[in-house]
Amino acid sequence: MPQISSTARSIPGSGIRRIFELAAALPDVIQLSVGEPEARVAPHILEAGAKAWQNDATNYTPNSGLLLLRFAIVTKLAEFNNYAVDEDQVHITAGGAQALHMAMLLTLDAGDEVLIPDPGYATFAMASRLVGAVPVPYRLSADRAFIPAIDDLERLISPRTRVLLINSPSNPLGVVYGPGVLRELLDFATRHDLWVISDEVYEYFTFEGGYTSVSSLDTSDRVFSVYSLSKTYGLTGGRIGYLVTPPGVAITFRAAQEAIVSCVNTPAQLAAVAAIEGDQSAIAEAREHYRGNLAAAGAALDARGIEYYRPDGAFYLWVNVSYCSNGNVAHWAEDFLLTQRVAVAPGSAFGAAGEGWIRLCAAGKRQPLLTALSRLPAVPAQESTSV
Template sequence: MPLLASHVSSVPASGIRRIHELALQLDGVLSLAIGEPDVPVAPHVLEAGSAAWLADETGYTANGGIPELRAAIREKLRDRNGIEVDLERIWATNGATQALHLAMSLTLSPGDEVLLPDPGYTTFPMNARMLHAEPVPYPLRPHAGFLPDLDELERLVGERTRAIVVNSPSNPLGAVFPREVLEQLLAFAARHDLWVISDEVYEAFTYGIPHTSLAALDTEDRVFSVFSVSKTYALTGARVGYLVTPPGFAPVLRVYQEATISCLNTPAQRAAVAALRGDQSHVTEAAAHYRGNLDAAVALLGERSIPCLDPSGAFYLWIDMSHAAEGDVAGWAERFLLSERVSVAPGSAFGRAGEGWIRVCAATSRDVLLEGLSRLPAPR
């Protein structure tokens, strides 16, 4: 049998998926590992998608998305993100996952290095390895509030560094980068002539700190912005994300989209238009639900003397379980699942700096969340 490409074995597997698949084989599991919104989709969004199916809107669309979707995204970027762009800079993608891969495909050559947050989302290094590029983690440490250390970034950047990935609000941390930190990161990118890939999937969920889009601060056309309707509107399975590029990429993107996905399915695009242009009260209610869950969870963990980051964004809890994990949080998470029937994501799935920590999704019923957290072993 012919050999697979040499880089295939370097692509790391997902430590979250391993836990989730094990949990699916068990009965009575409290599922806190997967970032799946528990709120219902707004009726007007479901109606728009259903109407498109019933009208047989099932043909090909333009590579970048139907005109109505691109226009709705442009309006949203202007009104909510402070970003003014023309339609040719907006590309509908198969979720934010494809948007991230597309941005890295456009900016990284084989052997190039990309600076990635650690802890950071699992597909960041997976994408880099799939493109024959080298992921270089930049640590986000507890003593710094899980914000980037600019001095450390200066030590990590090298001749082969081509891009930096920034994720705010952060998955898995729930940290939100203040505007001044984002300005410092842009200045750093300018000093070293780097592309910036900004993952803003959890933009709708911040608590006490306003979300700032990097592209709204960008004066040098170096930012690729990644967004999604998945988390904001509880449409994870619809697979609608979008990539906002610097000017001039439209000819290349038509080729890349045609060669990878051609286009998104039309009913999902119609649903996304309704989500972006329609009543936003469901988003406001979801944010209040997640914040309430997070507050209750942080209070419970505090009562049990289990350290965690009080999140300012997203819907995750980043919990220090080093007292129980004994240097192998992935192994501990498996044993905890088998013994206590609670699935949590091991922090090591998000990078080396995540060892000893776990990520818990708070987008569930409060009773399930608090019951799951009550089964965590407390420090002695």
């Protein structure tokens, strides 16, 4: 029989989903492997989606999405993200994952290279491969507080480099880049005439020092910004995201969107309008919940002398288990799930630099999180080394 395409076969499997699916078949698991907020979606958002279904709002929308929703996003970007676009630069997608895919589809040809963070969200490498491009990891290390080193990026440049991918607030690390770091990265991209894809899915969840959108600093129309309502409003299954592009991309985006999904489902788009224009108090409540969970978890890890990164954003803990994982954290995470009934994401699922680390989601209830941490193996007596 014919073979599946080499492009499809080049896409790596997700080490995160492997743990998630193993956990689904087991009883009494504390699930910390995926980024899933537990709080109920705000009632006004659910009501808007339900009303759309009840009113049979089920027809096609424009390829880039409802104008009503895109106008709402234009206002949100001006007020929260501090940059101005018109509605033709805003395109509604099936979650942040499709926004990322479309950004790569619009900027990369087969064989082109994209610089991606390592550790970085697993889909960065997967989406690169899906469009026939080559992901080139740039290492983020604990000794630099996981801030990119421009010298390292310079050494990775080749004639095929086309895109620099930036993720702040970061998944899995929780790092938030300040304006100075982002300007350095934009200057680097300008010197080498690269597109920039900026994943800002966790934009609302920062704890200290504020948050800066890359596009608010861009002066050369080179940034594609990826956003999602999944984490912000707890709509992970609603599959609503959006891509903000430089000017002049709308016709090309819409042709590509027509070939992939035509448009995102209409009731979800109407729920998104209610989310963006309605009461935002649930976001502040979620942020404080995550802040409290991360502080409590950090205190528990400090008490046990386990190294971790103290996050400035998102809702994850990046924990060093190299003292017990024996150089194969993916195998260790499976064993930890089977023996301790705790599902964590192995750091190697986020790149080679993640070996020896795990990512834990702190978006759920606090006690299960603390119980899970108590099941981590003991370490030799040493001083706490949060970084």
